[in-house]
Amino acid sequence: MASGLALQLSESEKLYLIDGCADNCRLDGREREDIRQYTIVTSSETTSADGHPPLMLSNGSARLILSSSGSTSTHILCSVKVEVMTPSQSQPNQGNLIVHVEDSLAANSSLSRKKNEEDRNRVQSIISELLATNLIDLESLCIIPYHYAFNVSVDVEILSGTAGSIIDACCHAIRAALQNTLLPKVVPSSIVNDAGTSMDPVGSSSSDLMLESDLSLAQTPSGIDNAAVVVTVTVCHRALTNSYLLLLDASLEEEACCFCQVHVAVDAREGTEPTICALRKTGNGSLPWELLPEITALAVKAVPMTKSSFRVAGSSRNNASLLQTQLDIQ
């Protein structure tokens, strides 16, 4: 439902799948609340000492690989690019974060183009609504209020989505990429100038800012450690007993026969009660009233499981020397 690779299942296949879920044994043997293990690659270990992040010219990047049994895999690539811009008048103390999702492989498939475009936009709008304000502290992106602020542009490329659970995977990849992003340290030159030498008001020339080319002074965006985690709860309806089954981390087959899905962005920092930052229901099924608190409880319960099911390949702070040379040139 969320990607252009919608599977068509026959009625008996759907019945088989849902009966399996009711018996707590899904197609790949998992229980209803089991999550598959993800692999996040933030730098690849090569034979030489320094590892390189997946995309060396971006400020931050991450690759997420989720492979399921039967050679299906969900492969997401996320890139974060930072540039300096003028903040908007209504929020002069804040930077900006834009999330853009591309699904290029589905565009080349034989499905009709219009439907693909709609599905792609759907994934993008769901993810940006859930995450845009819940990832980092936007006020920390401000350099000089009213004049300069950072614009963080997150681009997600869905390389393959056959293992399902695309929205969750994209959100994890975004989180990992932002955790490995380095914002260059930018100092307003009016502070650096000696008193009396420069009387230009800020904004009149383009050399108001000085970029520190020392890589060790670059910082990660603040607030990323407390960023929201997105959990998708898939609801399946069993007609025989008129019962509703809640699944976590659905595969593509399960998404094809699900009743509806609820995407929940949960902020679960240490020491405080987990709060729900955003919630979206997608799908054409209607949920009975009693199920709503069960769904939110399951989503909140899943957050520590999701956080511990990552396997991070490569160390995160070994940055390519290419980024250093890029800062030197500027």
Add this chain to the structure above:
Amino acid sequence: MPRNYASLSNCYKPLPFNLAQSQQASTTTTVSKKSKRDRASHELRVLRLELGITSATGSALVELGHTKVLCQVIGPTTTSTTTVNMEEGTLECQVQYVPNVGYPITSLVGAAASGLALSSETQQHAQQPTSGRINTQIGGVEKELANQVLSSLAAAVPLKAYPKNVIQLQLTILQDDGSVMSACTIAASLALVNASIEVYDMVTSATVAVMNDEDTTQPKLLADPTYSELEQADAVVTLSLLANWKEVTLWNQSGRLSSTLANEAISLCRDGCRSMHKFMRNALLDFEEPGGQKTTTQT
């Protein structure tokens, strides 16, 4: 088809664009959160529901205070595309803001952050988003609304009763003053019934805004918020219900809420939906086709 000449209420004066307030907001770092609300926090705005006003198969006009939405239903008709669904019908939805008037432009002007200008002269111009940019933004919002209205109504229509047919919903938003998603859903449900399309139940919808009040420690829950209340709110919850079946077809929350507060907001939405359902039902029963036939409903 029936020709009730409906008149729009409250449409002689446009919604005030408070220039002084927005300029003041840009010079101070905190915007004052106190807003005068002239109704109780759980009270809905002045409601007007009208049916059968255009010559489409079914139509409805909904006014929630200053938010005005018109919905027309075309169908069930056949479709000429090759991807016709043999098993069940298809529901399509299209949302359009009336150009230049419908969308609250104050949320876009000056809201778009722009890239650095090369010279200082163009920096002033860089603040104003171009009309092309505004149009793409509005287009994105329209698409999103259409998807959500579609998913909230799809559960109510027994599509298996209309195989190979297409039912098209065309929503036109005449003015957006908050709770536009709810207004669209209500208009679409009424229009579907007006078009004599079989539905399991009417879908009602309500929006609740949660605001943290500085005076008291108790956060305020405001039902049916206006646009300015939505901008100042800390969290917004939208719910669409099939009232008789007690099933939820759309559930959206943006903004942080603790679980107790979220439950309170959802309960307030549910109460709003129930009262809205009564109003919708009364509007249907009062609607008379020319020829004196009244709509019959089966509960």
